[in-house]
Amino acid sequence: MGLQDPWLRIAIILQDPALLEGTIRDNLNPTNEYTYNERKFVVMDEATANVDTKSNQIMQKGFSCEFEDSTMLTIAHRLGTVMDSDRILVMDHSQMAEFDTPDNLLADKNSYFSQLVESIKPNQSY
Numbered sequence: 001m002g003l004q005d006p007w008l009r010i011a012i013i014l015q016d017p018a019l020l021e022g023t024i025r026d027n028l029n030p031t032n033e034y035t036y037n038e039r040k041f042v043v044m045d046e047a048t049a050n051v052d053t054k055s056n057q058i059m060q061k062g063f064s065c066e067f068e069d070s071t072m073l074t075i076a077h078r079l080g081t082v083m084d085s086d087r088i089l090v091m092d093h094s095q096m097a098e099f100d101t102p103d104n105l106l107a108d109k110n111s112y113f114s115q116l117v118e119s120i121k122p123n124q125s126y
Helices: 005-009 024-028 053-066 102-107 112-119
Strands: 010-013 041-045 071-075 088-092 095-100
Touching: 088 102, 088 112, 095 102, 095 112, 102 112
Parallel strands: 010 041, 041 071
Antiparallel strands: 088 095
């Protein structure tokens, strides 16, 4: 395994609004240089930051289906973007504050995550 080999297995989706023209697969592999199954680890850095809440929900469902056999690392500020994640890592001042399942974090009313969800006004979406 050479130094470049790990990069053949990682896909990164950035905040660029032009990125999501066409299919997700086309955006991750625009030159068709690689087979789709090389992408086992996907990093999404605020990939849906520039879209409305409804579009975000649709895109999240697409990502879940498209990458169901991949490990996804999602960097997000919208809580709704990570609610269906297997695990959530909450950062506070560049330090890990907590790491657990969404259900466990929500069940603990003292957790940062639970407090973030509770702080959202009823008429706002997370």
